Amino acid sequence: MGRRNFRGGRKGGNRGGGGGNTGGRVAYVSFPEVVKENEKLQRYYDATIPIEDEEERKAFWEALRTELPNSFRFCGSKGHALAVRRLLEERYVPEIVKIERYDGQPVQAPQPVTWYPDHLAYSMNTPKHVIRKFPPFAAFQKFLVSETQVGNISRQEIVSMIPPLLMDLSPGMTVLDMCAAPGSKAAQLLEMLHVGEEARIRKAMGAMEENNTDVKAEEGADLDIDSGDDGRATGLLIANDADYKRSHMLVHQLKRLSSPNLLVTNHDATLFPAIKLPKEPSQPNQQYLRFDRILADVPCSGDGTLRKNANLWNDWGPGGALGLHSTQTRILVRALQMLKVGGRVVYSTCSMNPVENEAVIVSAIERCGGPDKVDIIDCSERLPGLKRNPGMFQWKIIDKDGKIWNSWEEVQQHMLTKEDGLPPSKLAETMFPRADTSDCSGLPLDRCMRVYAHQQDTGGFFITVLEKKADLKVRPEAPQVKPEVKATTSNAQEAKEEVAAKLAVEEEKAAEGEPTDVLPTSGTKRQIEDESEEKPDIKKAKTASPAPPETQTEVVMEDAPVEALAEPTSEAPATEVNAETDTEMKTEADVKTETESEVKTETATPTTDTPKPQAQAPERRRNADGSYEEPYKYLSPEHEVIQNIKTFYNLSPRFPDGRYMVRNTAGEPAKAIYYTSALVRDILVQNEGRGVKFVHAGVKMFMKQDAPSAEVCRWRIQSEGMPIVAGYVGSDRVIRLTKKETFHKLLKEMFPRFAEGEWSKLGEIGERARDISMGCCVLRVEPDGSDADWKERMVLPLWKSFQSLNLMLPKEDRAAMLLRLFNDTTPVINQTLKDAAKKDADKKASEETKTEAVETPEVKVEETKDTTAAEADVAAPSNDKAIKVEDTNGATEPAAAQ
Numbered sequence: 001m002g003r004r005n006f007r008g009g010r011k012g013g014n015r016g017g018g019g020g021n022t023g024g025r026v027a028y029v030s031f032p033e034v035v036k037e038n039e040k041l042q043r044y045y046d047a048t049i050p051i052e053d054e055e056e057r058k059a060f061w062e063a064l065r066t067e068l069p070n071s072f073r074f075c076g077s078k079g080h081a082l083a084v085r086r087l088l089e090e091r092y093v094p095e096i097v098k099i100e101r102y103d104g105q106p107v108q109a110p111q112p113v114t115w116y117p118d119h120l121a122y123s124m125n126t127p128k129h130v131i132r133k134f135p136p137f138a139a140f141q142k143f144l145v146s147e148t149q150v151g152n153i154s155r156q157e158i159v160s161m162i163p164p165l166l167m168d169l170s171p172g173m174t175v176l177d178m179c180a181a182p183g184s185k186a187a188q189l190l191e192m193l194h195v196g197e198e199a200r201i202r203k204a205m206g207a208m209e210e211n212n213t214d215v216k217a218e219e220g221a222d223l224d225i226d227s228g229d230d231g232r233a234t235g236l237l238i239a240n241d242a243d244y245k246r247s248h249m250l251v252h253q254l255k256r257l258s259s260p261n262l263l264v265t266n267h268d269a270t271l272f273p274a275i276k277l278p279k280e281p282s283q284p285n286q287q288y289l290r291f292d293r294i295l296a297d298v299p300c301s302g303d304g305t306l307r308k309n310a311n312l313w314n315d316w317g318p319g320g321a322l323g324l325h326s327t328q329t330r331i332l333v334r335a336l337q338m339l340k341v342g343g344r345v346v347y348s349t350c351s352m353n354p355v356e357n358e359a360v361i362v363s364a365i366e367r368c369g370g371p372d373k374v375d376i377i378d379c380s381e382r383l384p385g386l387k388r389n390p391g392m393f394q395w396k397i398i399d400k401d402g403k404i405w406n407s408w409e410e411v412q413q414h415m416l417t418k419e420d421g422l423p424p425s426k427l428a429e430t431m432f433p434r435a436d437t438s439d440c441s442g443l444p445l446d447r448c449m450r451v452y453a454h455q456q457d458t459g460g461f462f463i464t465v466l467e468k469k470a471d472l473k474v475r476p477e478a479p480q481v482k483p484e485v486k487a488t489t490s491n492a493q494e495a496k497e498e499v500a501a502k503l504a505v506e507e508e509k510a511a512e513g514e515p516t517d518v519l520p521t522s523g524t525k526r527q528i529e530d531e532s533e534e535k536p537d538i539k540k541a542k543t544a545s546p547a548p549p550e551t552q553t554e555v556v557m558e559d560a561p562v563e564a565l566a567e568p569t570s571e572a573p574a575t576e577v578n579a580e581t582d583t584e585m586k587t588e589a590d591v592k593t594e595t596e597s598e599v600k601t602e603t604a605t606p607t608t609d610t611p612k613p614q615a616q617a618p619e620r621r622r623n624a625d626g627s628y629e630e631p632y633k634y635l636s637p638e639h640e641v642i643q644n645i646k647t648f649y650n651l652s653p654r655f656p657d658g659r660y661m662v663r664n665t666a667g668e669p670a671k672a673i674y675y676t677s678a679l680v681r682d683i684l685v686q687n688e689g690r691g692v693k694f695v696h697a698g699v700k701m702f703m704k705q706d707a708p709s710a711e712v713c714r715w716r717i718q719s720e721g722m723p724i725v726a727g728y729v730g731s732d733r734v735i736r737l738t739k740k741e742t743f744h745k746l747l748k749e750m751f752p753r754f755a756e757g758e759w760s761k762l763g764e765i766g767e768r769a770r771d772i773s774m775g776c777c778v779l780r781v782e783p784d785g786s787d788a789d790w791k792e793r794m795v796l797p798l799w800k801s802f803q804s805l806n807l808m809l810p811k812e813d814r815a816a817m818l819l820r821l822f823n824d825t826t827p828v829i830n831q832t833l834k835d836a837a838k839k840d841a842d843k844k845a846s847e848e849t850k851t852e853a854v855e856t857p858e859v860k861v862e863e864t865k866d867t868t869a870a871e872a873d874v875a876a877p878s879n880d881k882a883i884k885v886e887d888t889n890g891a892t893e894p895a896a897a898q
């Protein structure tokens, strides 16, 4: 089954934490209904967007005033995504269609999005509050929440799914997502880099089997592409965001894909640093990374999200888009610089405003040398069924006062009449269509794509695909129209000019492949520059708590998840140490030790890598190179820990042993050993100390574990690393499971015992479980084909102790599998915890009896209470609260952070 599932599914809650947009949901606070009118907005778009037909124009505005349908996408490898989709269709949709009406209104089941490949995207216009609160939807809601939590479903706006589909991305490519947070598109891109990988690896290992459903499910995937590293994906995705907190949302969102080919960085995209590559003997000059594909999904004024962010009707003003035009152009120019010749950049916004769209495309191409250097690609044949309008050749610009300007000439005429000679609202020539004399006047802007809300009941969006035709040198930015000498030169103005000069130098350095200064990161420079600008109007978002609207200052990003139906999780940023806090699984011995002493402790180490909000953020220590992250240190293959791991698991020499990495200055394995692709390793090593801010890299492969004896390897395989390494583990550490009932038992029961003859209750794995030596082993789940609905192959870590076994799975994955495969939402059974709780209660009761001579009936009450509490602790992952209680008390608790 799919790599997503193999790679440990993941914790992490809804959709990467919802961007600035969802924070935590404000479930029970209602703000007064927003009046969905905005005179300037309507006047401007009526004057600018060429919709001639009156009826259509009416539909355009009506759609923008209607709430956005919910939408989601099935993720992971194609086979896996199709399996989860089948469940929706076969188990949940038939129940929903029976509902028909709620509150007098018709109720709609989720509908497949016809143009999305393999119909892996769905949309439904039943309001969220109905889905959340109306009991007949309960099972569907539980399914959505559970699958979203483990990363099999991504709540994503339909239009936001388009840009990655136009990237023409294939495995093996180097890809950059410049403005990636919260990360829904980056997740799509990462999935694309891994398409067909499982099948390729199996092919490379000569283990293709006749009835291998995974290989079949991925048919269409080219098995010869990217097959050089024994089938392992060699491509790279760098997901970047200028905002430090949001870059951690990216980590949160993308980690669940468990990709060794991912790097997360935190830079201002206008100055994205040149990334050094190792020196090739054949190349005398230092080589820098160039990308095959770049996504520039830039910050924008966001009026395409009016349906989702109703406050925008009040907040929208023309200044927002005007203030973003130059940043957007700089981002696109930097993207074109960093592309390989023949490479493509997809530029997108969730704005309908041409100043952020066509005007940016023209300006960027112009700065990069015109149509000889950059092509606009015709995508009209792509995504058949997706309704769209062509980009515009002519447009007008609205200034902050609401005056609409037809051309730059008109602005110039006006400037002549003004004493200060300045354009209104800092309008610039680059914002307008080009005059016929420009070599960019004839660009085929109709190849840009505009998607409007009324066309297929979505948000509004703009997408353009550009191809770099030749090496290029970037022209300097056109100087801004300056005031006459007599105009006042304030300190602020001087500061702005200084920063602008600095920026020019930095841009040049970046273009030449030198590391850029850290100064402009996170928009500090831009803030200075744009201080006097009207703040982009859309920079308002829902916050986690019901803050009054005026305090809601986060940027509304088009892709902040569609106010996920799931309960929100914390989005607090974290230091890397926090972010990497592991959901470490425990052995029975761990649980016993802890439960005996702590069964009633209610505050324990956090278990998920969702950082818990802290009253006060811990002070972050900056490294010498300006970064905050723990360093990335690679281990020598000769390291004794690596040698020990190789021996214990009898790892095939085909598995690369030079890609193991740890995250501490000493460079010694302390708690976790990570694995990365070769390219990620080369990049991290070459760029150490250069000021490149790598926020995340590597998949946790081995975790330190208390071992029951000296012969047992203290490094267990982590569930997210398991799919990467499982195929190379020697058969003496593998157990094969083929029957659905046996799998149910392992999922349902924590620590099933094999000692004292109980192995016989473990079905076909009983004997093997009894005989295999202690420590971590690979459980290969290979359905025997007796159940048509159970075809999901998996590899999972299983820990064998003295007396019992345990599947080392994060609790969300366990719960999601129980629901998905067995439609089982009843509590997980943990006999050990129950026994410990009972023992604790007995002990306490007897102490109390002794000291206070408490009467027997009272003791019984307490005993019952404690036992029940312990049961609840491991019970019912059917709601967040239950899961958190389990966290606290430990059946799947991490031991310590590295």
Ligand SMILES: C[S@@+](CC[C@H](N)C(=O)[O-])C[C@H]1O[C@@H](n2cnc3c(N)ncnc32)[C@H](O)[C@@H]1O
Residues within 6 Å of the ligand: 160, 178, 179, 180, 181, 182, 183, 184, 185, 186, 240, 241, 242, 243, 246, 267, 268, 269, 270, 297, 298, 299, 300, 327, 523, 557, 558, 559, 560
């Ligand atoms: C439209 S959102 C991106 C949505 C994202 N692509 C997704 O699909 O989830 C724009 C993002 O750009 C980031 N951003 C703003 N200015 C930036 C800059 N100069 N460089 C890089 N990122 C920037 C914001 O923090 C925000 O996360």
